[in-house]
Amino acid sequence: MTENRIRDLREDSDLTQQQVADAIGITQRKYSYIETGQQQLTDDILIKLANF
Numbered sequence: 001m002t003e004n005r006i007r008d009l010r011e012d013s014d015l016t017q018q019q020v021a022d023a024i025g026i027t028q029r030k031y032s033y034i035e036t037g038q039q040q041l042t043d044d045i046l047i048k049l050a051n052f
Contacts, residue, residue, distance in 0.1 A: 003037045006049065010035075024048035 010020055021031035024045065033039035 002041060003035050006041075007035045020049075020052065023052045 017031050018028045021028045025048065030039060034041055034045065
């Protein structure tokens, strides 16, 4: 559920996965895994996303 919201917010802002990943300091692959639910969304990543 959270993953879908994160993707929707990114797409609404016309940002690529790479742009968001660069902004929060992770790889695009890791960000992709977060969006698809293949990797757990950690507190530190969630805070970075909220600040971004």
